[in-house]
Amino acid sequence: MTSPKDPKQLFLDIKLDESVSLENFIRCNSTDIALSILSNIMESSSISNSFLLWGRSGVGKSYLMHALNRDFLRQNLNTVFISLSDPRINEPAILEGLDQMDAVFIEDVSELRDLEDWESALFNLINQSLINETKLVFSSNCVAQDLGVTLKDLRSRLSAFTAVEIPEITEKEKIEALLQSASRKGIELEEKTVKYILTYTSRNLSDLLRLLSELDEFSLEKKKKLSPSLVRELLSQRSSNPRI
Numbered sequence: 001m002t003s004p005k006d007p008k009q010l011f012l013d014i015k016l017d018e019s020v021s022l023e024n025f026i027r028c029n030s031t032d033i034a035l036s037i038l039s040n041i042m043e044s045s046s047i048s049n050s051f052l053l054w055g056r057s058g059v060g061k062s063y064l065m066h067a068l069n070r071d072f073l074r075q076n077l078n079t080v081f082i083s084l085s086d087p088r089i090n091e092p093a094i095l096e097g098l099d100q101m102d103a104v105f106i107e108d109v110s111e112l113r114d115l116e117d118w119e120s121a122l123f124n125l126i127n128q129s130l131i132n133e134t135k136l137v138f139s140s141n142c143v144a145q146d147l148g149v150t151l152k153d154l155r156s157r158l159s160a161f162t163a164v165e166i167p168e169i170t171e172k173e174k175i176e177a178l179l180q181s182a183s184r185k186g187i188e189l190e191e192k193t194v195k196y197i198l199t200y201t202s203r204n205l206s207d208l209l210r211l212l213s214e215l216d217e218f219s220l221e222k223k224k225k226l227s228p229s230l231v232r233e234l235l236s237q238r239s240s241n242p243r244i
Contacts, residue, residue: 026177030169048162053139055166058204061139083107092121099128103135110140119151196228
């Protein structure tokens with residue numbers, strides 16, 4: 001393994017999609033507060049250097065983490081992006097030296113191994129980052145108090161993070177989200193197709209936006225416009241070949 005003292009080489013084939021940005025995240029009444037906070041993270045006037053994005057699976061936490069990472073990289077700042085749900089992240093030494101970066105992004109801290117050495121390593125990272133003014137952005141499916149952390153000092157540190165809830169958006173906002181995303185991609189999406197998607201597929205926002213990208217490619221391949229029948233055809237192929 002690459003030495004943990006060399007974090008820029010250590011972390012991990014993150015594909016930097018140029019289309020991922022805070023500006024392209026769905027802005028609506030439900031997400032407005034969260035986006036307003038996150039848009040100021042890089043500023044010296046930011047309310048904190050440590051943030052915990054939390055919310056249920058599929059609300060867009062991962063997208064926002066990648067978008068923030070992109071913003072830092074566009075400013076030629078050094079970042080690290082890891083996920084504690086990644087099986088390659090299998091030893092706490094991987095956290096050593098990360099406080100030397102400008103920003104550290106850690107997804108899925110709710111997957112933190114229930115082991116003293118992992119908790120100690122994360123506690124040390126937070127302490128050193130506070131000293132070095134390294135920005136920390138973590139994500140979780142719950143608030144810090146519900147993480148089940150054993151180490152009392154780590155619980156205290158995590159509870160001091162600025163918690164930013166990424167909420168579940170309403171059904172009306174999901175329709176608007178699909179229409180916004182389709183418009184950015186230059187896709188013509190009729191209301192009947194949107195209603196069909198929401199009726200017969202996952203209502204998880206991440207799944208919906210991923211499906212829209214697949215449908216865009218599928219419609220080009222089939223040389224057909226997006227319609228309920230095309231959605232049905234793609235879903236049929238998915239069910240017969242789960243790898244699609």
